[in-house]
Amino acid sequence: LAKTTQPISMDSYEGQEVNITCSHNNIATNDYITWYQQFPSQGPRFIIQGYKTKVTNEVASLFIPADRKSSTLSLPRVSLSDTAVYYCLVGAGYSSASKIIFGSGTRLSIRP
Amino acid sequence: SQTIHQWPATLVQPVGSPLSLECTVEGTSNPNLYWYRQAAGRGLQLLFYSVGIGQISSEVPQNLSASRPQDRQFILSSKKLLLSDSGFYLCAWRRLAGAIETQYFGPGTRLLVL
Numbered sequence: 001l002a003k004t005t006q007p008i009s010m011d012s013y014e015g016q017e018v019n020i021t022c023s024h025n026n027i028a029t030n031d032y033i034t035w036y037q038q039f040p041s042q043g044p045r046f047i048i049q050g051y052k053t054k055v056t057n058e059v060a061s062l063f064i065p066a067d068r069k070s071s072t073l074s075l076p077r078v079s080l081s082d083t084a085v086y087y088c089l090v091g092a093g094y095s096s097a098s099k100i101i102f103g104s105g106t107r108l109s110i111r112p
Numbered sequence: 113s114q115t116i117h118q119w120p121a122t123l124v125q126p127v128g129s130p131l132s133l134e135c136t137v138e139g140t141s142n143p144n145l146y147w148y149r150q151a152a153g154r155g156l157q158l159l160f161y162s163v164g165i166g167q168i169s170s171e172v173p174q175n176l177s178a179s180r181p182q183d184r185q186f187i188l189s190s191k192k193l194l195l196s197d198s199g200f201y202l203c204a205w206r207r208l209a210g211a212i213e214t215q216y217f218g219p220g221t222r223l224l225v226l
Contacts (some may be wrong), residue, residue: 032212041222043202043218044217045217049214100146102155102156103155104155
């Protein structure tokens, strides 16, 4: 399983764009990159997933360079409600018994 | 649509008492199911996962056990709780669409062992 490394914490202000980068040097060919968001006392919630280049949905964008050894979650114009822990995961869906391992995540704090 | 339930929502138990947490999934069949524990301010620790009825894989040796008596039911148990078992317990199921895999989490059970 590819290990991921991401900053422990980040601070930003309302209205700013926030970029959280995750390193995954040992990513395998069939691995996808997935980001989850977790609010206090709730389970993580799927945000976005990608394999290469750029993926965008109504919540965020995910940028993946050609070597796929890192990825960046981009949150446009954050608000106070974006304060949460963000997890970067790398894994493949091909195995019927795949284990999904969450790291410590990045604690994002948004200030007024 | 798929829904995942956990109960109880909160639990306060004395040290040495037994534990049984239940997780059920609706709207899907033969899901992969997972139990995680999260200590305060920490990341998620994978405890068990199951690919089918009666099939349990343990990730961390400890005084907890898991069982899957039915396709959409996953139970976390302990015969004697320790103080260190306190935490936020999350059940999740895995959705696999082609090569794309995502996990969906239940509301969690907050356990306090005193």
